[in-house]
Each structure stands twice: as C-alpha cells, then as structure tokens.
Amino acid sequence: MRIKCPYCGERALEEFTYRGDATVTRPESLEPSAAGAWVDYVYLRDNPAGPHKEHWQHSAGCHSWLVVTRDTRTHEILAIEFAREGN
C-alpha cells in the first residue's frame, strides 16, 4: 500500500502508523449520562467492509496525522486529508 501524504507526497506503507476509525468523536460531557457515548467512542466501531475513514500518522515523515478514506475490501485509497482540517 502507498499513501500520498499531502505534505510529503506518495510514500510506502511502512512510513505510516495506523490508529483506526476516524469517524468517532470524543464526547465533551463528563456527566454520568455520557457513559454510553464514552463507551461508544473508546470501544465500539462500525468496522465497515467498504470505504472507511481512518487515522494514519506519517510517523517516519512529517508526523502529520491524516484522515485516509480507504476501501477495506480492496485497499483502494479514495481520499486523504490532514486530520486537523477535518475539525
């Protein structure tokens, strides 16, 4: 697999570190009522067979965290953006 880092250009898989699902959002509430949201955030995943938005870091390059949209059936990469731009 090769990932086109928006900063460094296309690089080999071994330069990147995977983290996982980029669609989950860290809850803001610390109230007990937020317990479900926290469990969802930390533990539950859609884990789709198909396009998957996921976090990768170009750890052997510019250290940018990226949101990569990749098809988990074919490994085809559909989109790449800086994670900070997604926020």
Add this chain to the structure above:
Amino acid sequence: MSPPQINRLRDKGLVDRKKVLRFDFDGTRLTGHPGDTLASALLANGIRLVGRSFKYHRPRGILTAGSEEPNALVELRTGARREPNTRSTTVELYDGLNAASQNRWPSLKYDLRAATQLAGPVFSAGFYYKTFMWPAAFWEKVYEPLIRRSAGLGRAADAADPDHYEKMNAFCDVLVIGGGAAGLSAALAAGRAGARVILCDEDFRLGGRLLAERDEIDGLPALEWLKAAEAELASLPDCRIFRRTTVFGVYDGGTYAAIDRVNEHVPVPPEHAPRQRLWRIVAKQSIVSAGAIERPLLFGDNDRPGVMLAGAVRTYVNRFGAAPGRHVVVFADNDAAFRTAADLAEAGIKVEALIDARRDASPITQAAAESARAPYFAGAAIASVRGAHGIKSVLVTEANGHTQQFDCDVLAMSGGWSPTINLTTHLGGKPVWDHALSALVPGDLPPGMAVAGAAAGKFALTACLASGEGAGAEAARACGYSPSAPARRSPAEKTEPASPLWQVEKSRGKAFVDFQNDVTASDVKLATREGFRVPEHVKRYTTLGMATDQGKTSNLNGAAVIAGLTGRYVGAVGTTTFRPPYTPVAIAALAGHHRGTDFRPTRLTPSHLFATEQNAVFVEAGAWLRALYFPQAGEKPQETVNREVATVRTKVGVCDVSTLGKIDVQGSDAGAFLDRVYANTFSTLAIGKARYGMMLREDGFAMDDGTTARLAEDHYFMTTTTANAVKVMQHLEFCHQVLWPKLDVQTVSATEQWAQYAVAGPKARHVIEALLDSGQDISNEAFPYMAAGAFTVCGGVKARLYRLSFSGELAYEIGVPARYGDALMRAIIEAGTPFGIVPYGTEALGVMRIEKGHAAGPELNGQTTAHDLGLGKMVSKKKDFIGRFMGERPALTEVERASMVGLRPVDKDASIRAGAHLVPKDADATAAHDQGFVTSMAYSPELGTWIALGLLARGLERHGEVIKVCDPLRGTELLAEVGSTCFVDPEGARLRG
C-alpha cells in the same frame, strides 16, 4: 575422468561448447557447458533418474524445463549453503556445481522407502485422518515421528546462512513481467514511447519460448529478432532489464516484489556481494507476459522417468542441444505438441509414433508425422507404461481397440497449455474460464495491470507479438507518453477450440495428477466421493497442489477429475487461490541485512564511549544499549551494584539518563494542552519548576509518567520513560492535531538533542557547582527541590538543570546539547573525583528506585491505574483530561483491585523474586488464592535485605500482614511482610537537603 555427454546433440542449441563446466551429481563427476541448466546437463549426460517422490518414493525424472518442475528437485551445494528442493530445471550450470538427489534411502536407485507404494491402497487420500488413533498416546511417540521422517524432501543447511542479501527499491512507469515474445514487444513499445521501463525475467536468458521453438518472425529466425530486440532495449535511455529476476508477488499501490538471483550462478558470491536481492518495484503500469505452462496428461504411470512434457522436450533439443532420449513417442491432444516430432526428426532423434488423443485425425499433425516418418494414430491413447527407473516402452490403444507396443525412452506428452495468470490474482481477482481455450484466463486485474501474450491466452506467435506491442503502447499512454501506432495487428482469431483429453479412462497403474505429492486421479476421486468436492477441500484433503510447485502442472488436471465425477465442466469447478510467492523465495532474501546483530538498529547513549572505557556491562533497553553496571577488577556483579548504590547514598554518582523521552512543548496554550494530556495539572506550575506527571490512556489506565518542567510562560519540557518515548510523542501529536487542533501549541521530540545525566548523592551539589560557570547559585534556597532552569557550564556551554531525584538522594539532572554529552560526562567525573564519584548503571538505578518505591516498567504494565500505583490522589477531579471519564468506571475504582505494596522477606536472607505470586499466608498456591504478584525486586545494601514491590489485592489496607510469596516455576515459597512501597527515607529529607 568424466563420462562423455552421450546425449549432447551436435550443432544444436545455445550452449557454449567451447567451454566445459564440471559438476557433481550424487558424487559422480559430469560435464556440461555454459548456457546449460542442471537439468539439461543431466539429460545431455544420459541421466534420467533424478529424484524420488514425496509419499511413495517413486523414481522420478525431469518433467519440465522451467520453474514449474515438480519432480527433478535436488539438494544444491553443501554444508551451510545447502539448498534443499532446488529445481534442477532452473539451476544455471556453473563450474564446480554440486547437487545430490534427495528423499531417498539408502540411494537414489535403491530406495527402501519405495516399499510404501505396495501399501498404496491403505495410504489413500486422507488416510491419516482415519487412523493412527489407537492407542491415543502413540501419536506423538510412534506415528508422528515416523511420518515426519519419511515426509519432507531435502535437508536444511547445517549452519547459519553465510551469504549476504540486500533490499532495493525501484520505480518505473511500466513493469514488464516476462521477457518472451510478448514481454519484449511490450517493453519495446513502451520504451520507444519514452516510458521508464523495467523488464524482469526469471530465466538467465531473455526470449522465453522463442529459445525453445524454431519460429520465424518477419521472415527471419526468431533468434535474430530476439537479438535485435535485446540490443534495442539496451539502447533505450531508461529501460532496465533484470535477468534472473522473478516477480513473485503483487501488493497494494502498484508495488511488486521481485527476487534477483544476483550470484546464484557462481559457487560462492564474491566477497561483500549479495547472493540475492529483493526488489520492491513501484510501477504505474504493469504488463504480465509470463507465458503459459503445459499440462501433463493423466494415464497410468505417467510419472516414469522419461515421460516429459512435449514443450520441455523441444526446449532441451532446441535450446540446450540435449536429447532427452533417442526413441520418442509423442502423446498429445493438440497440434502444437506434435511439432515436437518435426523438431526431433530434424535433430536426428527417432520418433516412434504420434499418439493423438483427438478422435479425428488432424491434417497438421498428419503432416508432422509424415515429415518425421513416424506412424500416426488418431483417437488413440497410452494404455500402459513399462520401465520403473526409466521408460522402456508404451502400450498404445488405437481407436479400433487394438493395442500396439512401442519401445521408447521418452514419452513426450501434452494436454494443452494453461496461461500463467498467478500474478493477476494476488490482489483478489478471480480468473475466468475461456471455453474456446479450455483454460483459465485473467479476470479482474489489479489497478494498472495488463496481460499480454500466452498469459492472456494468445498462444500463436503473431498474436503474442501483437498483444505485447499493444499492451506496451497502452501502458505508455496511461503514463502520459504518446506511443506510435502499433506496427503489428493481431491476426483474426481463428484458433480451433481446444478439445482437451484431460484423462485416459482405461489405463493401467497410478495416474498422477500432482507428481511431487503423489496425488493420483483415484485419490481425487476418493476425496470427491467422501464429500470433498470443491478444489480447496480436495487440495487440503489430498495435498493436491500443495507441493513446492504449488500445483502449476496439476491444479487444472485435478479440477478436471472433479469435474468428470460431478458432471460439471472444468471451469465450473475452478481452482484454488494462487498466493504469493509465484515461485518459492528464500527467507534470508526477505530479511536482507536484518539479522544477527543488525536485526534492529542499536542506539548508543552519549556516554557510551566513556562507559566502554570503564568496562561497563551493557544491557538492551528497547533499541538502546545502556550501561548496566561498571565492574571493577575482582568484583562480582552483585558487589558492583551494591558499591554503586552505596556510593550514591553516601557520596555521589552519575548515571546517563539520556534515553528518557524528551519533548519540547511550546505555545500560548501549552499549559492548557498539558492539563488535557496529564491526569494532574500543569498550567499552574511556576516557571522554573518541574512537576511529576501521570498520563493515562483514554480507557483510564496508566500510560506513562515522567517530569515536566516549565521553562517559560509558553514553554514546557516533558520527559517520558525510555520505553514509551515514541508512543507518547505520537499520542501528543494525535491529541493536538486530531482532538484539539485549535490549541496554540507545538510539540517536538528532543530526545536525541539532549544528553542528560543524573548526578545524585549527598555531594551532588558540590559536583554541579564545580561544573557551573561562575556567578550561578544553586544553593538549596536558590535552586530547591523540583527547581528547573537554564545555566552555563564548562565555560559557556548551555545547560539545563533540573533538581529531580529518582534515587531519593539530593540529585540533579543536567542536560547539555548532545554533542557535548561525552565531554560533560568526563567533566562530571573529573569534578566529582574529589568527592568520590562513581558512574552507576541501570541496575543501581533500579535498586534505588525500588528502595524509593517509584513505579517503573514492571508496574506501568498497561493493566494498572494511577490509583493502583499509589498515585490516585494526583488524578484531578476538576478538569477533563485523557482517561478521566473512563478511569472512573466501576472496575477501575473498586477497592478489591490490586495496588502497589512493598514486600520484605520475613527471613532476612531470603530473596523475593519478580514474577512470584502472592497468596494469603496459610493458603495453598492455587489460582483461587492468587492475590497478586511481585513486580520488581532488588537487594538493598542500605537495609541489608532483599526488598520487592508487588501488586496485591486491597494492598493499601494490608500493611503489616504477612503473606506467602509463591514461585512454583522455580520451586520456592517464602513469607513476606507487606508494607509501604518506600523503604528508604520515607520522609524525603535527603532529596530536599
């Protein structure tokens, strides 16, 4: 004196007769020529019996002339360079080559294990699963060792591989895989258009089947065309040709893996040169022009030495000038194969008969028979084969049912050709069945891949050349080049539909589908009867296609047998999945230089040279090598550590702590950011102060700890544990870039930028003062415990000083730019010598941290909470931070959890060992009573006893209780008293002094 090459043909082939190469096979000295393979040289020497099969130990000869060879495997080379299961058909002959047959005992000719075939009916497909169960205990002791000894083929090398291997990356526009007619055409078309081309071929000579046939291209002998093509490719500016290079795998993103046999055709690689090179080729476009593989026919005893694929017979005659025999019968179901007769006749080899499996006589083959002056039988088949160690005659059943015997020493057979589509399926593409060709052809292709030539089912040479040229031009166009119009047109398709025989129904003896694994047609039938009806089941049940050739010659024949039995067509049965590698790849080649002491990089600390000079003993700490201790003459290890600890506790010592992760954190929101990543608060930290911090994971468990100093309003300097330096850095970057990108903060790793030393002991201040440039005050008042600041040392070198103590003594950590690290260590020693300073290593460091009860790696094991580590009160209740919410879940806060305690043996001389488990004093050592375990232990010179840290259920409530420390693994049990984790100076008076 070597015997003459009795089967070498005069004036034929591409071997260099002027040079003679000597080689040994099973101890016999033979000769061949440059351009030979081991197989062609063996045949030239009249050797037909080359190996033994896997299960029945049947005598076997050479079946093919390529990498699909299932039979003629040898152990090549000897000793540490022995390579078992090497296909003699692909070994390039060199002077001094040494090969031995394998899987035979006592000798190739008389193999006693061949007796297994007498019991063949018992050893039918899947027999293992039905037997060897009685008595139950016999499997490991009797049956399995027997099976293991008779299984396997060759033997591994005797010692570590002495050769070098390397890895390289290559990038190109168009990768052409296979340098036959189609591949050369493709490379030429793409290269002429200006594309960057890499052409790989597994053979040591380009040309593919052009080398093996007597074809013409554009009115000239094909070899002339080949010569011109090679010359033109060599003249193109950016076209690289990798001979002896097999592209063995297709991976994501246009990445192709190839193995380059750089120095396999010499006895030993030249000094410092690699034996093999792994190429990672990144290509925008690729063209698979890998040719096709001929299929054997299924009939009784089709495995006898001398029964060969017709195409291989032509290869040996035309390319190598080696006659596989002198009397040949050709048995096939396609016209192309009967060309063999003409080639043999031309070479002066007697063709005894042409046996055509097709019912209707073919005019083309009729003509071939006439030119070879051999009888031709249409609608005929081989009924039986005679000759165990080498074919002697065949019995032919004619169309009218009459039988006729022909003496022969070679039977050239062909069941048609299967396109080599393996690489097209590595990314999951499924092949499709072509009814006209009766073959599997490529289906969905990986992005950027095209297929040309015989691999695409274009078997005729003109079609092959045209499809290669078209694919090359198209690939160049896809890369942005403008190729000229193709010179060749693909001829109108008028190929006769193939009518494969697949299997001779009435034939005596075992009909082998998978030659190497001894899977017969009746094994496949039995499996099918037993319900194993899909190819994957048949494969796994019978081992069909699992041998070293991965079913290259057998998979489709197996499918045909299943099809015949289940009433389907072969394409509907399909085949098993092709997987990388296309041909087997040496493990060492994939590892490259990463072995031995170069397995992983070694990181050295700034004081490494100094420590080496001091005879330090080193220890691996992740990638780092750290000084474990500094023994003096005559000291035992424990004495050294005791001395180092005692010196620090009474005088002063210095330890390299540069391996700690260091992260520079700057920005107006730096404090706010740290508040979110640490469980405690840092925004309130005064400038010029340091604070111990505890970092949690988002799931609430402890992740890492360390001290962070505030150097300015908007500038913090964080330290992490050595083990987690990279992980914490990545975590901070995630937190900043993903969670809170709006915070004004920047983080950068400074681990390598700073050399840092702990100077610890009652005399530490004197040592530091001696280093400081004048006018800088580090008195206890000016620079108290947990102070941090910038200073200059040794005449203007910028330094940072932190009054931190891991040892519990008055202590400083002093950091200087890494390039001064070695000098500073020597300066510290010099300044400290009047005070009795010694360097101390990680062992003494560990002893003192255990004496002080600080958590480290064994306690920060990813399963503990801050509370478990006795740091619960540090965790803020006032703010959100990573791990806050999930850290409050019931199981993370319940009182039953194990928490960190100190342990002292009741018997002062006894030692508690880490990894021992804790049970109540009077309880048995069973899981039901398991209440925790010992995490760390040390001998405390100060207390004169062994001490330990442990995690114990309800530990904080149990100070004073005596418990049992069980170590059944090492057979010890002892009693220990639970207490505080801090064994030395619990009030902390020393470190504040």
Add this chain to the structure above:
Amino acid sequence: MRYSLGSLLTNALTGNRNWKPVWREPEPKPQYDVIIIGGGGHGLATAHYLAKQHGITNVAVLEKSYLGSGNVGRNTTIIRSNYMLPGNAPFYEWSMKLWEGLEQDINYNAMVSQRGVLNVFHSDAQRDAFVRRGNAMRLHGIDAELLDREAVKKLVRFVDFDNARFPIRGGLIQPRGGTVRHDAVAWGYARAADSRGVDIIQNCAVTGFRIEDGRVIGVETEKGFIGAKKVAMSVAGSSSRVAEMAGLRLPIEAHVLQAFVTEGIKPLLDTVITFGAGHFYCSQSDKGGLVFGGDIDGYNTYAQRGNMPVVEDVAEGGMALMPIIGRLRILRSWGGLLDMSMDGSPIIDVTPVNGLYLNAGWCYGGFKATPAAGWCFAHLIATGQTHPYAAAYRLDRFAQGRVIDEKGMGAQPNLH
C-alpha cells in the same frame, strides 16, 4: 462409518470404493431449534457439543462458502494454554484438555501433537513477565517450565545464541502445547455433528435476521428464510458485518494476519518456538514445511491478503532467531481475517436481541480455543447461562472496565 483399523483395511482391499461422504449435503429445513452462522471450527464445534453434550440435534450450521473456509484453515495450527489472566487461563486450559481427548471423542485424527510451545526471552524484565505468566499458569494447574539458556540450547540447538542483537537468556515452555492439523478439526467436528443429525449447509450466506418484538425468529439466506428459536453467530473475521444486520455494533475491528509455509524439509524443528525480541512464531508441520507468522498487518481490512512490510518483518524475525533457515524458501503466504477486539480477548455472550448469541473477538487466539469455544458457546445456547470458564467473556465488560488485557495495550485493537 466409524474409522478403525478394520475399516481402513477393508476399504483398502476393495479399492477404497466404499468410503461414504464424510457429511451429508442436505437442503435446509424450514425451521430449526438452533441455527449456527459460520461453518468454521468454532461453529462446527458448537454444533457437535450442542448435539453431544446437550442433546440438541435439530441444528443447522450455515456456511457462506465451503466448510472450514475461514480461519480454521488459515492459521499456524498452534495450540497452547499459556495465559496469564484469570479470565483466560481456565478457559484455554479447558480447551487444551478437550484437544487432548479430541480424537477419541470424534473418532477423527486431527493429529494433535503436544510437542511443546517455547517462548524465549531476552532480558531480565521479559523474564520477570514470563515468570509472572508461568506462575499464574502453575497456580491454575497448567504445565509450565522455566528454562535457562543452556536448556533452550538443548531444545533448539540452531537458534542464534552467539551473534544476536537481543541475546536469548532463557525461555518459558508449555510442554503440553503443540500443533493440530487445522483443516482436520473442521472436518472432524463436521463429521461428528453430521452423524448426530446436524445439518451442515454450505454455500448458504446469511443476508439478514428476522427479528420480532426484540426476539430473533430466523435468518434470511441465499436459500430463503430459515426459521430458528435461537441463532448463534460464530463468524470471526466477519462478526461486525453479520452483527450489523441485527443492528449491533461491536468492540471489534477486522484485521488481516498473514501466515507462511516453506517448502518441505526433513525434521528440523521439534517444538513450537516464539521469538521474544520481535513477533515471530514457528513450527514444522508433519509434511515438513516450516509454518510461521508474526504481527497482523495493522489496518482494518476485509481482504484476505497482506502487504510486504509484514512479510519482511516476519522474515527478519525468523532470520534473527534461526539463521539456519535462511536458504529455505517460502512456498506460500496467505491471510486470514481476525476479529481484533478492544482488549485482545474474545466475547461469548448473549446479545441485546433475544435468542441471538455471539461468539467473536478471537484476535490471534481463535484456533487454539476451538474446542472450548464450541463447548462454552453450546452451553450458553442450550442453558442460557454463561459457562464458568467463559464467564469473563462478557460483552458488557467494556462498559464496566472489566477488560481482559493480557498485553496491556488498551483499546487499540491492532496492538493486541
């Protein structure tokens, strides 16, 4: 047909023409007591134990492909019970005991070979962690032995002791660990379950659940609707996809684990060995090939194939540990899909949908768990009660914080 020496000889003498199909190929009935989704090792073992231990035989196993096509036929065949945490150790030890009696139980030789599983260690800290684990095993009545460097040398003389980046200091061995002929496990359980009346239906993918009033009443399949009182999911690698059809979201990511086999060679390695300074584990099959593997590729995937970095990493681990294997050739590599759970441990539990049961999240450990997973899952389905050995494998443990995290890696599936 019972397999015995007699039946083997009789058939041999009659040209092996009378062997019967190992399993029937029935059409699905309209209604079953239990439907098990997934005809892999776990699903088939569950069917066998449902029939044998609980007398529930009106059972269908639905397999989307051929039986045994999942991880039971793609793993590195290792069995062991060298687990540390109390939630795991008794379960895996029960699995080991079932392996030890498997052949007699199902009259099928799966070649359970207790040749020992050796984990080598390279540092004092690693030794201490291994000792903690070994002692936990001993407290649970599981066999474990600590070996010093010399003892390791005796066992695997060709391991690199002298020129290593991370020298070997010793090892922890579980002598009862070993290997099993993986495919035979699926076939043996299938044959045993089939003989008790279980319908194994191949090429029958489940396309949906029919749920009424919060209770599952059957499944939609490629062969139409099939009714059932209870439905059990045993589809590791596809758990999220199947569970999603029932509206469930799981603490699981799908990852690919590659495995490798070399060409066959004469006996070289007589034990299962794992490297401690990298991720590499290896054994030699009875056919002679070295079977080995390492880390997962590390990104979510449903493609049963991996990429080069892990291939190279595994080869590097192999060469660092056993440089004698350098000239042996990798014959084949393949990939299997793993349910990587959030704490590295599995789930055997009821779900929020009544009558729907879940067996998932096996990470690297599914094969060795096959008998006990089948045993405990069958117990849960039959009785509605969690089996004591699987009591920790609850779905709500994540909300509670009762994670079973042997490696201490936290909620990061690709690190387990």
